[in-house]
Amino acid sequence: MRHPQAGAPLSRRRFLGLSAGGALGGAAALSGCAMQVSTGGRSSGETVTMMVKPDDITPELVKQAQKDTGITIIRVDFDITKLIAMLTAGNPPDLVRAVGATDAAYFAARDVMQELDPYFAKSSVLRLDDLDPVNDLWRYDGKTQGKGPRYGMAKDFSQDSMFWYNTSAFDEKGVDYPAELEPITYEEWLDNAGRLVQRSKGQTTVFGGSYNGLTKGTLLASMTAAAGGSLFSDDFSRVDFTTPEARKALGWYIEYCRTKVGPSAIQPDPNGWDGPTYQAGRIAMSNAGYWMGGLINTDRKLAEVSRLAPAPVFEGGPRISSCQGGTGMWMPRKARNKDAAWRIFEWYFGEAPAKSRASGGWGIPTLKSLRSLMPAQEDYQKRVLKVQENELEHFSVVAFSPYTTGDSFEALFNQAAPAAMKGDISVDTLAGRLNSAINEQLKRGKEQVG
């Protein structure tokens, strides 16, 4: 039975009216709370929003920036989805962190970056003649990375094809140490890794070596260059893994994975990176550049048995030693507070934070004038520095395509490559599959750029 009042239009309207009123009332009641929390603790002076990772700008540095420049930094966690959302909404951060090797050309080609040449020209802190060549990763002339206007700057860098090795692991297996100033070949590296690997009951207890680069895209582009070729076409709109040089690089990497001498997609290191595993004495050779010295130096015992070695070469190939990262910052074209952002840029890359980074050993400073701050108090630090200084003579920029991100390239590679790593398909088949998948991606990217 339906009661006369039930379902009557008036009551329903009242019900809906009450719903709306309740919503507004609830919002009003909670608004004080929400707004109070959201606006607390910020000064009313000039502010610069930086999209960074926690290690880029610590809370202590935020305070120091306020003291040194009078500018308040608002940190926003770096997140590519959020960055795209902010750019789309027209309220981008004032400064954004990015990986120079893979992101600089990508964003510059999409015309969202501010050209910084006029700022550099006027700066007494960041002088052009003091910039390390690694900062050329942040240049793009509309076609090629490494030339043209500057869009950003690296905070520090390493030559990421170099590797660290643990002399104890070499002694234990009676393997000769790699030379410190002359490179070994990739074939010798793999041979050493095979002799150094230790297994027990089907488990790898000590990795002979780890060689995965910063991203697969930059790793394979660098290795192809070391074989004397280029992974990308002249206009960066295509890759070709079937050229003899790219095939050589790809074949070497797949062989490294297939033999399971080190971490890879088919034998992942649960730690996700080499640091803790190397510290635990479970990696004999680690493909990490100078920056990992920041970690190694915190453990004196480990530092005393650790050596840095030059980037390997291919037999008959040129000696090159590129930077696969060059992480730094750029300023969006639509940044709201460009002058304040540039002041923070100068402070971050040329003043107290830059000096602190240089002396910490977590990378080579990107201003030549700060190199004297690199750690060289202990014998093991002097030895590493000598190797690094020698390696700098072989630095070169290996350009990456502006039509894909490093992450997209990596994802496509990781979909196709495990079959070859397991021996289910040949390297030639893999090369063909990678060409199809990545070229399709590059085609879409080029269409977006126009």
Add this chain to the structure above:
Amino acid sequence: MTATSLNPKPPVRVRIRVNRLVLYTVLVVVTGLFLGPFGWLVLTGLKTSAETAAAPVHWVPEVFQWHNFADAYKLIDFLGYARNSLIIALIYAVLVTLSSAWVGYGFARLDAPGKKTLFGILIGSMMLPQMITLLPTYLIFAKLGMVDTYWPWVLWGLSAAPYLVFLFRQFFAGLPRELEEAAIVDGCGYAQIFWRIFLPQSWPVLSASFVIAFTWTWGDYIAPQLLLSTDRTTLAVAVMTSYVTTGGQPVTNLQAAGSVMYVVPILLIFLIAQRGFVAGMSTSGLK
């Protein structure tokens, strides 16, 4: 000798004991499976950095590194981030529980043309992955000037959640019509019926809804990461992103210790509200 005496059945008491033994064994195994990852997290939080990378695996740390928990607490503004999480979770859980109860009541007790279709659309919206709406969500809140404030959680709370609406609708639909009719005879309108008759009856489902909503928000990574700045974000985001070396690489043992501390409030809330939670889920027809 009879056949029975040749193949004697065990006494009933023995059979019950055997059945219980099997049942408890299965329960212990299943509990172990569920607790395993959390146990591993706790153990990782008590290891040195080198032990997390050891092979063969060090299941139990040689020396328990209790200071990892203190370090994890001190390395970030743990209390500050926890406070942010708590505020957001409370705002959302209180509002969404009330608004979902209100909407669920409407769907359970009111009649209107298109009610079934509307309910179908509401339930269908549960199938929409959060990722799809990320960018539009950001753009809307950016246009409204609500980015880096807690207003989005107020609005989300006021707009009810489909799953909770379903929960309340099922519960309210099960209450006897006579209650409502008696109230109407006494002169109550729908709002009074809701507040005076239905809500007081629905503590179990209110409790379940609150726990679910609080847990969603406490554990949400995507929305705070998208909408809040680093200093105003939640513990979920901070624990995930902040335990890194100077070079930006994760510090696994501190991350594990921080994660254990991050989970504790949720466990406490569940332990306190578990009776109501279980009753709420079972009385709403969802089992």
